[in-house]
Amino acid sequence: MxxxxxxWLPLLFxxxxxxxxxxxxxxxxxxTVLLSFTKGTMLNxxxxxxxxxNFERLLTAxxxxxxxxxxxxxxxxxxxxxxxxxxxxxxxxxxxxxxxLSDRVxxxxxxxxxxFLPMVISSTxxxxxxxxxxxxxxxxxxxxxxxxxVFPQSEPITxxxxxxxxxxxxILAATWTSAGxxxxxxxxxxxxxxxxxxxxxxxxxxxxxxxxxxxxxxMLLRPLTFVTxxxxxxxxxxxxxxxVMTEGGxxxxxxxxxxxxxxxxFGNNRVGYGSAVxxxxxxxxxxxxxxxxxxxxxxxx
Amino acid sequence: MKLFTxxxxxxxxxxxxxxxxxxxxxxxxxxxxxxxxxxxxxxxWLTPSLGILTTSFRAPADIATSGWWTVFDELGRxxxxxxxDVIADSESAPPGIAQNFLNTIIITVPSTFxxxxxxxxxAYGFAWMQFPFRNTLYLLIxxxxxxxxxxxxxxxxxxxxxFDLAGTWPGIWLAHTAYxxxxxxxxxxxxxxxxxxxxxxxxxxxxxxxxxxxxxxVLPLSKPALASLAIFQFVWVWNDLLNALIFLQDSNMMPxxxxxxxxxxQYGSQWNLLAAGxxxxxxxxxxxxxxxxxxxxxxxxxxAVKG
Numbered sequence: 001m002x003x004x005x006x007x008w009l010p011l012l013f014x015x016x017x018x019x020x021x022x023x024x025x026x027x028x029x030x031x032t033v034l035l036s037f038t039k040g041t042m043l044n045x046x047x048x049x050x051x052x053x054n055f056e057r058l059l060t061a062x063x064x065x066x067x068x069x070x071x072x073x074x075x076x077x078x079x080x081x082x083x084x085x086x087x088x089x090x091x092x093x094x095x096x097x098x099x100x101l102s103d104r105v106x107x108x109x110x111x112x113x114x115x116f117l118p119m120v121i122s123s124t125x126x127x128x129x130x131x132x133x134x135x136x137x138x139x140x141x142x143x144x145x146x147x148x149x150v151f152p153q154s155e156p157i158t159x160x161x162x163x164x165x166x167x168x169x170x171i172l173a174a175t176w177t178s179a180g181x182x183x184x185x186x187x188x189x190x191x192x193x194x195x196x197x198x199x200x201x202x203x204x205x206x207x208x209x210x211x212x213x214x215x216x217x218x219m220l221l222r223p224l225t226f227v228t229x230x231x232x233x234x235x236x237x238x239x240x241x242x243x244v245m246t247e248g249g250x251x252x253x254x255x256x257x258x259x260x261x262x263x264x265x266f267g268n269n270r271v272g273y274g275s276a277v278x279x280x281x282x283x284x285x286x287x288x289x290x291x292x293x294x295x296x297x298x299x300x301x
Numbered sequence: 302m303k304l305f306t307x308x309x310x311x312x313x314x315x316x317x318x319x320x321x322x323x324x325x326x327x328x329x330x331x332x333x334x335x336x337x338x339x340x341x342x343x344x345x346w347l348t349p350s351l352g353i354l355t356t357s358f359r360a361p362a363d364i365a366t367s368g369w370w371t372v373f374d375e376l377g378r379x380x381x382x383x384x385x386d387v388i389a390d391s392e393s394a395p396p397g398i399a400q401n402f403l404n405t406i407i408i409t410v411p412s413t414f415x416x417x418x419x420x421x422x423x424a425y426g427f428a429w430m431q432f433p434f435r436n437t438l439y440l441l442i443x444x445x446x447x448x449x450x451x452x453x454x455x456x457x458x459x460x461x462x463x464f465d466l467a468g469t470w471p472g473i474w475l476a477h478t479a480y481x482x483x484x485x486x487x488x489x490x491x492x493x494x495x496x497x498x499x500x501x502x503x504x505x506x507x508x509x510x511x512x513x514x515x516x517x518x519v520l521p522l523s524k525p526a527l528a529s530l531a532i533f534q535f536v537w538v539w540n541d542l543l544n545a546l547i548f549l550q551d552s553n554m555m556p557x558x559x560x561x562x563x564x565x566x567q568y569g570s571q572w573n574l575l576a577a578g579x580x581x582x583x584x585x586x587x588x589x590x591x592x593x594x595x596x597x598x599x600x601x602x603x604x605a606v607k608g
Contacts, residue, residue: 120590
C-alpha cells in the first residue's frame, strides 16, 4: 500500500535529483546537439551556424576520423570499431573463464580478489603501471625483459610507440582494469543457477563442455548481455587511459571516439566540431540506452 | 588477502578428501589444467602492480641498472626514501603530492554523501509514493545511467562560467553529485522496493509523516545498500581525473590522479618518484577494498544481477 500524503510532497523527494539531472545531463545533451550544427570556440561557442557541415566533414573529408580509400581503413571510427570488437569480448571471456573455473577451487575468493583489485585503482595509476610494464628499457619493462629472455635474438618492442601495436597494448591495460566486473557479475549469476538442472544435465551424460554450452550459457544470457553492453559503452567513452598513456598517439593511432571529443573540444578548441563527434558518440550509445529502458520497463510491470 | 600459492597447495591436497593415492592422482590430472590456468592468470594480473610497488621501495641507482624482479639481491637497500622525496617535492609538479592528497579528500567526501542523500530521497519517492508520470520519470533516470558525459561538457562549463562555479569546490561537488546520482537512484530503488511495506503502513497509522518514515525507518533499514553505494561512489570520485581537469582547472586544486599524470608528463623516466606517487594515490582505495571488499563487490553486482 502507498501512503496518503499531500500532492506536493513527492516533489520534495524526487525534485532535487530530477532538477540536478536536467541541469547537468538532459539540457546539456540537447544543447550539444544544437552546438554540433555550429562552429565556435570555448569562449564563443555556437558563433556561426554551419548546418550539417561538421558531420559532412567528419564522415567524408577528415582523414583522421574516417579513411576508407586504403586497406585497412584507418581513423577514429575504425579504431573505435577495433576497440568495440576486441575489448568487451576479451574482458568478458576472461571474466567468464575465471567465474566458472574458480567456482570449485579452494582459493576462489583469493583469485577473484586478485582479478578485481585493479578495478579500485585510478586510470591514471593504471596508466603509470602499464607505461612501466611496456617500457622498451630492459631494466624497466617486464614484458620486454621476459620476451628477450625467452627469445634472446629479439629486440625490445616499443609497445606504445608503434601504430600497429599501441591499440592492442592499451586494450590489454583496459582489460586488466576491467575484468573484475564480468568476473563478479557472472560468478554471482552462475552461483544463482539451479544446481538440480546442471546436475541433471551431467547425469544425462553431458560432459563439462556440453553442459556449459547447452545449459549454463543460455541461462547466463542476461548478465552476459549486461556486462558486454557495459564494457562496449566503456570502450566508446574511453578517455583517461588513452589521455595518460599516449594522448591519442602515435600519429593519432589510439584516438577512440570518446577521446576524440576531448581532443577536439579541449585540445583543439573546436567546440562545434567536437560537439558533432559527441553527437555521433551519443548515437552509438543510444541503442544501449533504449535497451536498458526497455528491460527496466518490463521489470516495473 | 592470503597468498594464493599457499592456499592452492592446500586446495589440491584436500580436494580429494581422504581417499586413496590413485584417486588423488586421477583428480589432480583431471583438474590440473584448471589450476595451472587460474594460477597463471593470477600471476599475470598481479605482476603489473607488483612491479610498481617493488620499484617504489628501490634505490634510484638500482632502478637505473637492473629490473625490479631482481629485488631479492638488494633487500637491504630497500627504503621509504622515494616516498619522502615525492612528498617533499612540490617544485616539479605543483602543488605537490601532499596537497593533491588533501584536495582529493576535499573533493571526495562531499561528492560521496551529497548524491547518496539526494538519491535516497528520490528512490523512496519512486518506490513508495504515488504521483503523475512516476514510471516515466524513473525510466528517464535509467536512460541517463549510461549517457556519455562527453555530450555534457561544453554546456555545463558554460553554466559554470555564468555562475562562477568553474574552479570552485562546490562546482566539482555538484558535478559529481549529478553524474553519480542516476546510478545511486537505480541501486537504492531496487533495495527500497523490497523493504516490507507493512512496517511503513503501521508507522503511518501511528501518525508518522513520510519524512519521519524516511529518516527513522527507511535509512536505518538500508544501511547495507547505503554502505555499498557510499564505498562505490567514494572510490569512483577518488579516482576521477576528467571532471577535475574540466571543472577545477586550477592546478593548485587538482587531485592525486591529476598530480600523478603531471609527474608522468614531467618525469617520464624518474620511476622512483613516479612509482611512489602512483602508490600513494592507490593507498586509500586499496585499504577500502581490502577492509570492505564485500560491500564493494555488492555495489558492483547489485545493478547487474538484480537489474
